[in-house]
Amino acid sequence: MMIDFALAAERQEKMSPVDAVHHACLQRFRPIMMTTVCALIVALPLAVETGAGAELRRPMGIAIVGGLIVSQWLTLYTTPVVYLYLDRLNGWISRPRPSLWPWARRPA
DSSP states (O other): OHHHHHHHHHHHSOOOHHHHHHHHHHHHHHHHHHHHHHHHHHHHHHHHOOSTTHHHHHHHHHHHHHHHHHHHHIIIIIHHHHHHHHHHHHHHHHSOOOOSOGGGOOOO
């Protein structure tokens, strides 16, 4: 969702990629955090329970909590960085290059 918002801001509001991804991060931070915290609150009892049968459910709870934390970090920190690097790569690939054989140029 963050990338969709950044692309829309770039295309519709004519923002630079850095400004667009910053704007998208500010807009999508609260919904992303609300979703993750809600899932974390639901999974936390599985990770800390000590009752009967907890030895079977506790590893699953720990895996869920760890996965949520890692995915949150990936979403909030690396997604904007990858977006900007891919934008730079696109600019580098689409830039005009001089011909290797100047004598082989076609007349305009």
